[in-house]
Structures are given as structure tokens and as C-alpha cells.
Amino acid sequence: MDLRALKTFEACARLGHFLKAAEELQYAPSTVTLQIQRLEADLGASLFLRDGKRMIVTEAGRWLQQEAAALLKSIGTMRQTVSDIAAGESGSVRFAAIEPVASQQLAAVVADFCMKRPDVDVSMEVSGSRSIAERVRDGELDFGICSAPPAALLLEFEPLIEERLGVMLRKSHPLAGRDRIEARDLAGHAVLVKEPTCIYRELWDKAIGPTGRDRIACREVGSFYVIQRMVKAGFGIGIVPMYSGLEQDGSLSIRPLADLEPVVQVGLASRTKPLLGKAALSLMEAVRGIGEPVPNAG
Structure with a gap:
């Protein structure tokens, strides 16, 4: 079934006149007549009856008109969607x-x-x-x-971007007042770190090495937000990327480690x-x- 013939039929059925359909579709009247004849031959059914100058849609034609309108609308939607996807708008x-x-x-x-x-x-x-x-x-x-x-x-x-790890502390923490914070200063404190599969945890472990891991007691926490909340509550210090947005309500501070350059x-x-x-x-x-x-x- 030719899609162009189906579009021509829908216009003829909707407008009730071959000439009006030809004008709308910008076809020659003979082209409209030929397409309808071919469509009727393909379907083996009459789609229109002539009543003087009027074209009356047959019962088979009325059913096809409904289906054709829905199909053509769907095709139009598909064309527009594909165009929008290609343009990045959908x-x-x-x-x-x-x-x-x-x-x-x-x-x-x-x-x-x-x-x-x-x-x-x-x-x-x-x-x-x-x-x-x-x-x-x-x-x-x-x-x-x-x-x-x-x-x-x-x-x-x-x-x-290049991210560097730092130490998150409450501003009232004893280490917060120091001009320099080194890895050895963390010994004796509860240090909150991410889980082993986290890139920032891998970076921390690599930076401090086996000796540092033996000296510093670390507790694993699976969320930077939870680390932030625990530090704010007064428990431990956190090893986090240096983002000012993680400093909560001015009560926290993130300081670089003076003797380490853990960067990813x-x-x-x-x-x-x-x-x-x-x-x-x-x-x-x-x-x-x-x-x-x-x-x-x-």
C-alpha cells in the first residue's frame, strides 16, 4: 500500500472532493484520480461513490479513513520525534x-x-x-x-578537574588552629574514610602508604554526607575532596595536608x-x- 496514495485518500475523504484534495496536496487532479484508482485496485474495494459532483465515501472507505488518519498522525509524530532526537531536542x-x-x-x-x-x-x-x-x-x-x-x-x-584530598574538621577541633596539618598529626584521632572501592579511599591509602595505615586508625563510612554529619556531631575527622560546599554552615573546615599531595x-x-x-x-x-x-x- 502506497503511503502517498493513503495520504491522498485521507484528504479526499476528509474534504469530500478530489479537486479540493488536489489543491491541498498540490497535486494535479489527474494524479489524485490515478492514486485513488490504484489504491482501490490494490484493496479490491470501492472507496468512493460519485453522486453528481459529490464524492461519497463507502462503508469500506469510512473504516479506512479512520485508520488512515490515525496512521498518518502516527507517522507524523515519528518523523518529528526522529528529527527532534537528531537535533538533540528529544x-x-x-x-x-x-x-x-x-x-x-x-x-x-x-x-x-x-x-x-x-x-x-x-x-x-x-x-x-x-x-x-x-x-x-x-x-x-x-x-x-x-x-x-x-x-x-x-x-x-x-x-x-584535578581533585585534592583534605582533612575535614570542626572549627573547634584542636587541629583546626594549626598552621600546618601533617599526616602524622592524625594519629590518635578517629579518621573517617570512604570504602575501599572508592577512588578517594584508594588515593588516601596510596598517599599515606603501609606505615601510615598502621599508625592511623581509620573508620569506613560509605557516604561523604554521613562523614560530614559525623564530623559536625563531634566524632572524628574526615578525609574528603576539598570542596567548599562540604563545609557546613561555617562550622566545618577542610584543610590541606601539608606533607602529602593526594591528587586525582x-x-x-x-x-x-x-x-x-x-x-x-x-x-x-x-x-x-x-x-x-x-x-x-x-
């Missing part, structure tokens, strides 16, 4: 990011993107670097914001760009804005 984007980058830097970027492109379905998850990289490799995520993925995953990685690069991990949709590429471009300098604590 479609879906699924990505994940590590904390605290997700809450401290990405939340505002994603909110702005969603307001500008309300028809794009954006799904943002928070996870660890290893999991993010593997899911990007498997195609479950369009891209991720994480530390550099292993070379074996064959992902593209674009560094955006965080950036965009993705498969090859041709595999990504326009909306995903547009959101990635917006995310690149976090690579600009931001005020840090310390």
Missing part, C-alpha cells in the same frame, strides 16, 4: 558520576540542561569510578564522570563519539564547564 541520556562531584558541581549543570531541553529524558546516577567505567563500556550508560578508567576498557577519557583527575569517560546521540553530546558539552576553576577550601 531522546534520552543516561549517565553516572562520582560523589561529591555529582552534588557539588553537576547538580546545577544538569538542572539547567533539563530546563532548556524539557523533552530530553535525563537519568543521572551516583556510583563509584570502577562501576561507572564498566557500565559505560557495556553500553548501559552514555558516559560517566569518574577517574581515569583502566586502559583495558578501551574508553575515551577527557580530564576535567576526574573527567568524562565515554565510548567513541559516533555511538552517542546529539542530546548526550550536548550534555557532555555542558558538563565540560565544570573544568573551569572553582573555589576550593583551604
Whole structure:
């Protein structure tokens, strides 16, 4: 069944006249007549009866008119949706990011993107670097914001920011008044760190080495927010990335470690760009804005 003939039939049935349908479709009247004849021959049924100058739709024609109208509307919607997806104005984007980058830097970027492109379905998850990289490799995520993925995953990685670990303390803590805080100063204090699979925990363990791990008593906490709350409540000190946003109500302070330089690069991990949709590429471009300098604590 020729889609153009079906469109011609719908116009004829709706307007009740072949000539009016020809004018609307900008066809020659003979073209309209030929298309209707071919459609009737293809279906083996008469779709119109002539009553003087009027064209009356038959019973079979009335049923086909309803179906054709619905089909043509659906096709129009499909065309528009495909066009919008190609332009990045529709479609879906699924990505994940590590904390605290997700809450401290990405939340505002994603909110702005969603307001500008309300028809794009954006799904943002928070996870660890290893999991993010593997899911990007498997195609479950369009891209991720994480530390550099292993070379074996064959992902593209674009560094955006360089994060440094610091020490989170209450401003009333004895160490908060020191000009310098060194790793050895943490001995005897309850030090709150993330779980072993977290890139920031890996960075901490690498920075202090086996000797430091023997001297400093660490307690594992699976959330930077919980670390923040525990420090504010007066229990221990936290090892966290240096974000001023983590300093709560002016009661906390994040200080650098004078004798250590624990630094990690965080950036965009993705498969090859041709595999990504326009909306995903547009959101990635917006995310690149976090690579600009931001005020840090310390």
C-alpha cells in the first residue's frame, strides 16, 4: 500500500472532493484520480461513490479513513520525534558520576540542561569510578564522570578537574588552629574514610602508604554526607575532596595536608563519539564547564 496514495485518500475523504484534495496536496487532479484508482485496485474495494459532483465515501472507505488518519498522525509524530532526537531536542541520556562531584558541581549543570531541553529524558546516577567505567563500556550508560578508567576498557577519557584530598574538621577541633596539618598529626584521632572501592579511599591509602595505615586508625563510612554529619556531631575527622560546599554552615573546615599531595583527575569517560546521540553530546558539552576553576577550601 502506497503511503502517498493513503495520504491522498485521507484528504479526499476528509474534504469530500478530489479537486479540493488536489489543491491541498498540490497535486494535479489527474494524479489524485490515478492514486485513488490504484489504491482501490490494490484493496479490491470501492472507496468512493460519485453522486453528481459529490464524492461519497463507502462503508469500506469510512473504516479506512479512520485508520488512515490515525496512521498518518502516527507517522507524523515519528518523523518529528526522529528529527527532534537528531537535533538533540528529544531522546534520552543516561549517565553516572562520582560523589561529591555529582552534588557539588553537576547538580546545577544538569538542572539547567533539563530546563532548556524539557523533552530530553535525563537519568543521572551516583556510583563509584570502577562501576561507572564498566557500565559505560557495556553500553548501559552514555558516559560517566569518574577517574581515569583502566586502559583495558578501551574508553575515551577527557580530564576535567584535578581533585585534592583534605582533612575535614570542626572549627573547634584542636587541629583546626594549626598552621600546618601533617599526616602524622592524625594519629590518635578517629579518621573517617570512604570504602575501599572508592577512588578517594584508594588515593588516601596510596598517599599515606603501609606505615601510615598502621599508625592511623581509620573508620569506613560509605557516604561523604554521613562523614560530614559525623564530623559536625563531634566524632572524628574526615578525609574528603576539598570542596567548599562540604563545609557546613561555617562550622566545618577542610584543610590541606601539608606533607602529602593526594591528587586525582576526574573527567568524562565515554565510548567513541559516533555511538552517542546529539542530546548526550550536548550534555557532555555542558558538563565540560565544570573544568573551569572553582573555589576550593583551604
